[in-house]
Amino acid sequence: MNLAACHFPLFVITFSALLATVPIANAQPAGTNYDESKVPKFTLPDPLILANGKPVTDAATWTSTRRPEILKLFQSHEYGKSPGRPANLRFETRSVDNSALEGKAVRKQISALLTGDPNGPRMEILIYLPKQANGPVPAFLGLNFSGNHSIHSDPGIRLSTRWMRPNAEAGIVNNQATEASRGSSSSRWPVEKILARGYGLATVYYGDIEPDFAEGWKMGIRSVYPSAKQDGDFAADDWGAIGAWAWGLSRVLDYFETDTRIDQNRIALLGHSRLGKTSLWAGAQDERFGIVISNNSGCGGAALNRRHFGETVQRINTSFPHWFCQNFKLYNENEDALPLDQHMLIALVAPRPVYVASAEEDQWADPRGEFLSALNADPVYRLLGKEGLGVGEMPRVNTPVGTTIGYHIRTGKHDVTDYDWDHYLSFADRHFERAK
């Protein structure tokens, strides 16, 4: 099968653009399975059986052998291999305001020059820190969909100048953000609440790392690596866009290591939807992330591939041919052949705390499949001496469960809400030992 990167016709780009801007219900093709009785019978690969068939019975074997084996499976078959930290990575402070948000916050804006070249690829990091802090603060980190300036109406946030998906309603015209887009996604980013709880918040526009369309790699970080220089003829296990976005998140951690106001050992990584898939992959690879949170991440995120419920591997690879490595396309309508499933991605976060959240009306993301991933990662947590999920049945809506693995399904649609944040903040309080 020829898995070389295909040049997808314009309608694919337009279709994927639509998926992110129209209500999800409109984006779901006819024939999607939403019937639990039509979920095929399947057997999940066991995260605690080594490639040589022997069981993993102690934490040391997990860490030295099984964890690296599983990581490699995800690199080879799903997200592709990513490079490490670039030798010349540099950070430049653009602005610091010690009295932002009516004196409640410190606002910092940092440019990460990803190859060290001021004319090369860069990403802009926006950071808010609580003004009253004794020492380094724990922080949440998450990529955003519509530019740093979309998370809050704060006029001090630099307006993104990067490529954006057109969305007149949200103030994006001719692929450019306008002043009208300031604060357009603020409902998903309760900045004041986060600060009041004693946390910092850092965010980056995901399009800074790579614009989200099939040919977007040409304008992003993947263009500077050798494989891409051969005009997008990516190797079958080269990183896709999710790999690139996840790589960018690790570069933010590189920055945190240089900032004494941020506690690099207490970073909670959060992502919604495609950026939830990205958070899980970033957190799986980079053990510096202290907590990993997947909000409605669905197919290619927390949801089990083998369930064939809502979005499928074939569907996601068709709508978003650039997200995963080329090898992932081998599993279109062929999920049973995958040597992994998404519970093993969650297991890669172990023993660090992980939170999986679903929404009742977000059937496209298969809430039950998201829960079952968390459940099937549980044995790995227990082997590592942690209480994992602590329940065997999917909880009722609005009833969070779990200890080191957190899970909830809330009422409502595909979104990040205050309800979600309240539980993420409490989860972080518990695990970062910030008893109230």
Ligand code: GCU
């Ligand atoms: C589409 C896509 C999902 C994705 C979502 C999003 O619905 O099919 O896989 O999670 O967009 O990122 O908003």
